[in-house]
Amino acid sequence: MGISFSRQKPLDLTKFLVLPPSLQLNFCINPFKYENIFCKQKRVWKISSYDRRKLIAPNHTCTHMLNFALREVLGNHVDQKGSTVLPEKLRFDFSHGKPIHPDHLRRIESIVNDQIEDELDVYGKEAALADAKRINGVRAVFGEVYPDPVRVLTIGQKVEDLLADPDNEEWLSVSAELCGGTHISNTREAKAFALLSEEGITKGIRRITTVTTDRAFKAMELAFSLELEVDAASEAEGSLLEKKVSSLRSRVDAAPIPAPKKADLRTKISLLQDQVRKEQKKIAEENIQKAVKVATEMADGAASDGKAFCISLVDVGLDTTAVREAVLKVIEQKGISVTVFSTDETTNKAVVYAGVPENGEKFKQLELSEWLTAALGLYNIRIPTNYLWLCINETELIDGTAVFRYNAMQSCLMKQRERLAMTLVDKEMEIYIHSLTRVDYLSNQRMSVVFCTLDLMPSISLSPFFKEPQFKLCCPTPSQCLPSLDPGIVVPSSRLPKGLKLR
Numbered sequence: 001m002g003i004s005f006s007r008q009k010p011l012d013l014t015k016f017l018v019l020p021p022s023l024q025l026n027f028c029i030n031p032f033k034y035e036n037i038f039c040k041q042k043r044v045w046k047i048s049s050y051d052r053r054k055l056i057a058p059n060h061t062c063t064h065m066l067n068f069a070l071r072e073v074l075g076n077h078v079d080q081k082g083s084t085v086l087p088e089k090l091r092f093d094f095s096h097g098k099p100i101h102p103d104h105l106r107r108i109e110s111i112v113n114d115q116i117e118d119e120l121d122v123y124g125k126e127a128a129l130a131d132a133k134r135i136n137g138v139r140a141v142f143g144e145v146y147p148d149p150v151r152v153l154t155i156g157q158k159v160e161d162l163l164a165d166p167d168n169e170e171w172l173s174v175s176a177e178l179c180g181g182t183h184i185s186n187t188r189e190a191k192a193f194a195l196l197s198e199e200g201i202t203k204g205i206r207r208i209t210t211v212t213t214d215r216a217f218k219a220m221e222l223a224f225s226l227e228l229e230v231d232a233a234s235e236a237e238g239s240l241l242e243k244k245v246s247s248l249r250s251r252v253d254a255a256p257i258p259a260p261k262k263a264d265l266r267t268k269i270s271l272l273q274d275q276v277r278k279e280q281k282k283i284a285e286e287n288i289q290k291a292v293k294v295a296t297e298m299a300d301g302a303a304s305d306g307k308a309f310c311i312s313l314v315d316v317g318l319d320t321t322a323v324r325e326a327v328l329k330v331i332e333q334k335g336i337s338v339t340v341f342s343t344d345e346t347t348n349k350a351v352v353y354a355g356v357p358e359n360g361e362k363f364k365q366l367e368l369s370e371w372l373t374a375a376l377g378l379y380n381i382r383i384p385t386n387y388l389w390l391c392i393n394e395t396e397l398i399d400g401t402a403v404f405r406y407n408a409m410q411s412c413l414m415k416q417r418e419r420l421a422m423t424l425v426d427k428e429m430e431i432y433i434h435s436l437t438r439v440d441y442l443s444n445q446r447m448s449v450v451f452c453t454l455d456l457m458p459s460i461s462l463s464p465f466f467k468e469p470q471f472k473l474c475c476p477t478p479s480q481c482l483p484s485l486d487p488g489i490v491v492p493s494s495r496l497p498k499g500l501k502l503r
Contacts, residue, residue, distance in 0.1 A: 055087035069111035102263035120156035192216035223257035287322035295326035
């Protein structure tokens with residue numbers, strides 16, 4: 001019994017076999033990464049790792065069944081371009097010009113599993129190379145040099161029958177290949193087949209990765225478990241549904257499950273995402289209405305009292321669009337300066353928008369940057385006094401990138417969802433806030449608006465937001481033009497997040 005060892009690449013025998021003492025004297029192993037193995041005597045011994053062969057055999061036979069299924073579903077243009085058969089999986093490369101539709105993947109997987117369930121016998125027999133190539137539908141690897149005689153391997157039909165009538169059209173429905181590898185004796189030994197992925201590796205070449213036996217069962221069980229979770233998630237609503245959909249999407253994408261089932265789950269999750277988007281749109285519209293209503297009512301009260309500004313808390317979480325719309329509506333409809341903010345107790349963050357109309361001498365001298373700097377003083381946030389120049393040509397800034405420096409603060413203006421966004425970086429801020437997420441600067445001929453999102457520290461109250469603006473106005477004293485505001489009227493304590501109190 002004999003076999004020669006391959007010298008195509010370094011081979012570490014210790015990974016899969018141990019040479020018995022009786023053979024150690026007959027074989028020389030090069031100590032340099034086992035590059036060369038040769039026999040000292042004329043007789044060469046065959047040494048096999050049967051445990052490894054037992055794991056490889058079902059994967060190798062399923063490679064043949066996969067090759068057959070691909071031809072059945074995609075057409076005769078499919079040719080094998082390479083394969084890797086490992087104990088834990090098999091990989092098959094083949095010619096095909098485009099991605100395979102999930103329905104076709106499902107049919108391919110089904111054909112292989114049907115052959116496994118049919119418990120077909122696997123036959124192998126040597127034949128003359130010329131006779132073997134005459135068999136109708138026989139598969140061979142292009143460019144491979146086969147010995148003569150060559151081994152013919154068939155599934156479900158004896159090799160002798162194919163050789164006796166090589167032109168029979170029935171053989172097109174039989175898996176027949178030229179192969180000298182190790183195989184199972186019956187397809188039932190493969191137990192199950194799961195097609196995990198299909199991808200392109202180069203132009204015109206696709207790659208399929210699959211598992212068999214117990215690994216295939218595990219992949220199917222995981223797919224079934226995820227499907228139950230997706231179905232259960234459809235009964236959830238609101239933020240709970242959003243969290244479940246986000247989690248399931250990432251888990252399904254990474255899960256080693258059959259590709260056809262993964263495509264089905266992604267379709268279901270996409271429908272749930274559409275449901276989430278519809279709910280978010282509805283909530284966003286309700287938040288805008290709520291924020292505008294509260295802010296305009298507060299502005300009406302402030303205007304009735306003769307005040308030139310209004311500070312209001314709206315209960316819309318971190319919905320920046322709703323808070324911004326409230327500021328814009330107050331400025332447009334009421335014509336007074338306004339600061340609107342909203343908090344979220346789950347994340348302990350606050351969203352702040354402030355706006356100043358640009359009509360009238362009094363408002364021209366009301367510096368928005370100074371107002372917010374004073375109001376957010378406890379957070380050590382400095383709003384650049386020259387922010388208005390950033391919005392002189394909004395189109396240019398959206399399409400490009402502008403960078404400016406203000407004291408120790410470096411700000412980068414970038415395009416973010418069709419609006420200006422500013423990320424501020426300042427080491428001094430770390431003492432008071434965890435992160436300043438973004439600052440948007442918007443300007444037109446009628447108003448100036450500045451916005452920031454920040455983390456609130458539990459030890460700091462919200463009172464800075466209600467700080468009375470102190471600016472150079474066209475009047476004797478600021479207090480005469482901008483009367484003090486009673487925070488208790490604007491924001492009831494019951495509406496504040498836990499741990500955040502007004503002083």
